[in-house]
Amino acid sequence: MVRLLTGVTKLGKLQYTTREEQQVENYRKMFLAMGKDIRVILIKLADRLHNMRTLKYLKRDRQIANAQETMDLYAPLANRLGIYSLKWELEDLAFKYLEPEEYREIVEGLDEKREERIAFINKIQEQIRLELKLQRIDAQITGRAKHIYSIYRKMQRDNITLDQVYDLLALRIIVNSVKDCYAALGVVHELYNPMPGRFKDYIALPKANMYQSLHTTLIGPKGVPFEVQLRTWDMHRIAEYGIAAHWAYKEANKTKKTTVKVEEDKLSWLRETLEWQKDMQDPQEFLNTLKTELFEDEVYVFTRNGDIKVLPKGSTPIDFAYNIHTEIGHRMTGAKINGKMMPIITKLNNGDIKEIITTDNAKGPSRDWLKFVQSSSAKNKILQWFKKEEREENIEKGKDALQREIKRIGMTEQQLYKQEYINATLERYKFSNINDLYSSVGFGALSAGKVISKLLFEYRKEHEEENIEEKIEELAKKRETRPKNTKSGVIVKGIDNCLVKLSKCCNPVPGDDIIGYITKGRGVSIHRSDCVNIKDLFQDESRIIDVEWSDTEKASYKVDIEIHSNDRDGLVADIAKEMNNLKAEMLMISSKVNRERIVETQLTLQVENIDELNKALKALRKIDSVYEVKRKK
Numbered sequence: 001m002v003r004l005l006t007g008v009t010k011l012g013k014l015q016y017t018t019r020e021e022q023q024v025e026n027y028r029k030m031f032l033a034m035g036k037d038i039r040v041i042l043i044k045l046a047d048r049l050h051n052m053r054t055l056k057y058l059k060r061d062r063q064i065a066n067a068q069e070t071m072d073l074y075a076p077l078a079n080r081l082g083i084y085s086l087k088w089e090l091e092d093l094a095f096k097y098l099e100p101e102e103y104r105e106i107v108e109g110l111d112e113k114r115e116e117r118i119a120f121i122n123k124i125q126e127q128i129r130l131e132l133k134l135q136r137i138d139a140q141i142t143g144r145a146k147h148i149y150s151i152y153r154k155m156q157r158d159n160i161t162l163d164q165v166y167d168l169l170a171l172r173i174i175v176n177s178v179k180d181c182y183a184a185l186g187v188v189h190e191l192y193n194p195m196p197g198r199f200k201d202y203i204a205l206p207k208a209n210m211y212q213s214l215h216t217t218l219i220g221p222k223g224v225p226f227e228v229q230l231r232t233w234d235m236h237r238i239a240e241y242g243i244a245a246h247w248a249y250k251e252a253n254k255t256k257k258t259t260v261k262v263e264e265d266k267l268s269w270l271r272e273t274l275e276w277q278k279d280m281q282d283p284q285e286f287l288n289t290l291k292t293e294l295f296e297d298e299v300y301v302f303t304r305n306g307d308i309k310v311l312p313k314g315s316t317p318i319d320f321a322y323n324i325h326t327e328i329g330h331r332m333t334g335a336k337i338n339g340k341m342m343p344i345i346t347k348l349n350n351g352d353i354k355e356i357i358t359t360d361n362a363k364g365p366s367r368d369w370l371k372f373v374q375s376s377s378a379k380n381k382i383l384q385w386f387k388k389e390e391r392e393e394n395i396e397k398g399k400d401a402l403q404r405e406i407k408r409i410g411m412t413e414q415q416l417y418k419q420e421y422i423n424a425t426l427e428r429y430k431f432s433n434i435n436d437l438y439s440s441v442g443f444g445a446l447s448a449g450k451v452i453s454k455l456l457f458e459y460r461k462e463h464e465e466e467n468i469e470e471k472i473e474e475l476a477k478k479r480e481t482r483p484k485n486t487k488s489g490v491i492v493k494g495i496d497n498c499l500v501k502l503s504k505c506c507n508p509v510p511g512d513d514i515i516g517y518i519t520k521g522r523g524v525s526i527h528r529s530d531c532v533n534i535k536d537l538f539q540d541e542s543r544i545i546d547v548e549w550s551d552t553e554k555a556s557y558k559v560d561i562e563i564h565s566n567d568r569d570g571l572v573a574d575i576a577k578e579m580n581n582l583k584a585e586m587l588m589i590s591s592k593v594n595r596e597r598i599v600e601t602q603l604t605l606q607v608e609n610i611d612e613l614n615k616a617l618k619a620l621r622k623i624d625s626v627y628e629v630k631r632k633k
Contacts, residue, residue, distance in 0.1 A: 041077065041081065042083075044074075045074060045077070045078055045081075045083065045086055045090075046086075048070060048074045048090065049086060049089060049090060049093075051066060052066070052067070052070055052089075052090060052093040052094065053093065055067065055093065055097060063097045064097060064098065066097075067093070067094040067095075067096075067097040067098045068094070068098060070090050070093070070094040071090075071091065071094040071095075071098065074090055075087050075090040075091045075094065078090060082207075082210050082211050082238060082239065082241075083240075083241060084211075084239055084240065085240050085241070088147040088149075088150075089147075091147065091149040091150075092147055092148045092149050094149075095148060095149040095152060099152070102152060103148065103152075105162075106148050106151055106152060106162060107148065109162040109163075110148075110151075110162075110168070117168055117169050118143070118169070120169070120220070120221075120224065120226075121143045121169045121171065121226065122143075123221070124171065124192075124220055124221075124226065125141050125143065125171060127191060128141060128171065128173070128187070128188055128191065128228075129141050131187050131190075131191060132173075132184060132187055135183065135187055137175060137180050137183055137184055137187070138175065138176055138180070139173050139174065139175045139180070139184060140173070140174045141171060141172070141173050141174075142171070142172050142174075143169050143170070143171060143172075144169065144170045144171070144172050144229070146165075146168050146169065146170065151165055151168065169226065170226060170227035170228065170229060171226065171227070171228045171229070172228075172229045172230075172231070172236075173188075173228060173229070173230045173231075174230075174231060174232070174233055174236050175230065175231075175232060175233075176232065176233065177232060178203060178232060180232075181203060181214055181230045181231065181232060182214070184230050185214055185216065185230055188216065188218060188228050188230075189216070189218075191218075192218035192219055192220060193218065193219045194216055194217070194218055194219075195217040195218065195219060195225055198215075198216065198217035199214075199215065199216045199217075200214070200215040200216075201214055202214070202215065203231075203235075205300050205308065207298070210238050211235075211238065211239055212231060212235040212238065212239075213229045213230060213231040213235060213239065214229065214230040214231070215227065215228075215229055216228050216230075298310050298311065298312060298313060299311050299312070299313050299314075299315060299348050299349065299350055300350050300351070301315075301320060301348050301349075301350070301351070301352045301353070301354050302351070302352070302353045302354065303324070303353075303354060303355075304353060304354070304355045309323055309324075309354075311323060311348065311374070311375060312374040312375050313374070314347055314374045315347070315348050315373075315374045315375060316344060316345050316346060316347060316348065316372050316373065316374070317332070317335035317337070317342070317344045317345075317346065317348070317354060317356065318332070318344055318345070318369050318372060318373050318378060319348075319373050319374055319375045319378045320335075320348065320354050320356065321335075321356045321378075322373075322375070322377060322378035322381050322382075323375065323377070323378070324356065326381050328356055328358055329365065329378065329381060329382075330362065330364050330365060330381075330385060331358040331359060331360065331362040332344065332356050332357070332358055332362065333357055333358060333359050333362055334356075334357035335354065335355065335356055335357060336354070336355040336357065337352050337353070337354060338352060338353050339353070339355075345372045364385055364389065365382045365385055365386075367386065369382055370382055370383070383443070383445065386443055387439065387440075387443050387445070390443065391439050393442070394438070394439040394440075394441075394442030394443040395435050395438040395439050395442060396438075396442065397441070397442030397443075398437070398438030398439060398440065398441035398442035398448075399438050399442075401441050401442070401448040402438070402441060402448050402451060402452065404448070405448040405449060405451075405452045406452060409452065409456075415459065416452070416455040416456070416459055417455075418458075418459075420458065420462075421455045421458040421459060422434060422455075424454070424458050425437065425451060425454045425455055425458070428454055429446060429450075429451075429454075437451065489510060489549060489550050490502075490514070490516075490526050490547050490548070490549060490550065491547065491548050491549070491550050492516055492524050492545060492546075492547050499523025499524070500516075500523055500524050500526060500547075501523060501524070501525050501526065502526050502557065503525050503526055503527045503528075503531065503533075505527070505531060505532065505533055506527055506528040506530075506531035506532070506533075507528075507557065507558055507559050507560060507632075508526055508527065508528045508557070509557040509559060509607055509608075509609055509610055509613055510549045510557070510608065510609035510610060511549070511609050511610025511611060511613075512528045512529075512610055513528065513529040513530075514526050514527065514528060514529060514547055514548075514549070515527055515529055515534075515544060515545075515546075515547065516544070516545040516546065516547035517543055517544060517545070518543040518544075518545055519543075524545060524547065526547060556585075556606045556607070556608060557606070557607055557608070558587060558604055558605070558606060559604065559605050559606075559607055559613055559631060560602065560603070560604050560631070560632040561602075561603040561604070561605065561616075561617070561620070561629065561630070561631055561632065562600065562601070562602060562603075562629075562630050562631075562632050563575070563599075563600070563601040563602075563603060563620060563626060563628070563629050564598065564599070564600055564601075564626070564627060564628040564629075565598070565599045565601070565623070565625045565626040565627060565628075566597065566598065566599070566625040566627070567593050567597040567598065567599050567625075568624070568625050571591070571599060571601075571623075571625060572589065572591055572601065574623050574624070575589065575601065575603065575620065575623060576589065578619045578620065578622075578623060579603075579605070579616065579619075581619070582615060582616060582619055584605050584606075584607070584612070584616050585605060585606035585607075586603065586604070586605060586606075587604040587605065587606055588602070588603070588604040589601065589602070589603050589604075590602050603620075613631070617629055617631070
């Protein structure tokens, strides 16, 4: 149970340079835990479904963020695991909050003609039931409503209105055997004409998530199309519960401890995911590849011996070769498709028969192949080849890239290459030595910026803790002696003696990324680059001007901070005490409590730069009962 909870909960002990990096590490942790026990992701999906069902209680920004994450990650994941009952509900709930107007229009449109559709499908259902009975095929026939998000996708894809979506209801026929599936298919094709090109046999060629059924679209009364799905009871159970229907329980020493694993061939895509994610250090690259892996459609191709290979849609003979064996991919020099020599970057189609031509004298893969391969496993194997073959060259490239980044930020190797900093960075990115890190940067698996960010994090952490009392006293003396009426501390490029005003809507401080806006008669207004008013300013780009912070001018700046906490006695006093300990100059503090006993505190500080502000924010977050501290935009 502890292992399951560890797999589900977010990482709390590791330190990351960005919020996005931490979120991606949560995903990575979840996938690693899935490889050990599939119940981890089932618990996570159930938890996400509960969160989506209660999303109405959150603020609009959190609703959108949760709904988008559900649509991007959790619904596709439920689909890859074959848990369609979860997938459909997650998609509909996410759609409800992401596109509320479109959701409402579809729901209202469905309600208007609901009785008409039910009467239509009931008539067909009765006709098929009588004919199956005459053929002595034992079957259960049910109507299945198309879920709302799939209707919306079809309307968008085909550029049609709701009135033009005819297959809003479908029939599902469940029988006792595979033989009965095909027999029942013959019955419905006798009753109604099948629509050309709309028959799919997922029994002979199951989906990667184990889904099996026969799908056919028929022309009903008055020329109205409708869909029929035919499957056995075992197939129906798998379609509803997916991977959960294939649990294999293994009891250890007849105790109550149980490990739940999945049959090897049922999760081949997950094993590949775990393989390529090990060497993918860049969080954004990992997230993009993960989404691609979850969303991919598939193409079914054959070896010349008749074996079926399932590949991502858009795959090439390169993907096919690496799917067979890594060495075949490395030694590939050509390919035959359906008996004809074809370029190795040709996209494969369903039913293609593939043959790979290899030679022992092959020099290995080309970097250009990375532009054409679709499967994550092929891409990973190609990158691993270059990582191994060009290790020495990559080490030198990595060193150069890090040196350029250090020079760019104005620091030295002596400052950042302290052994403690390097050890922390190696541990963070799971490298055994410094050359492995250099090599990873050199061949592009990890960016130089990420490494330097981690080294800087360790550098700042040590220098914040070192002689902190002396630094606070020094800052306090500076505040006492600095003049009240200081200059803005901003240089407007290309203009001297210009009136400069710091915008009150975002209150920028030294260290913030800033832009200048030429006002009418009031000089240049300075805004943070993430100011909420930036979009309005860029409507007239001719007024935007380059600005930068001065290294020589000393100034003080007002910053507004918003603090959210649970209500308790002495909260405001503790906030004031922490700011006093930091010698931070408070200009204003006020608090209010809502009905849920949540306290919102508004605090205005006078600071000199972004580092001073960050120290204050860090101290505020450590106060008991405080759960959110943010700088107001």
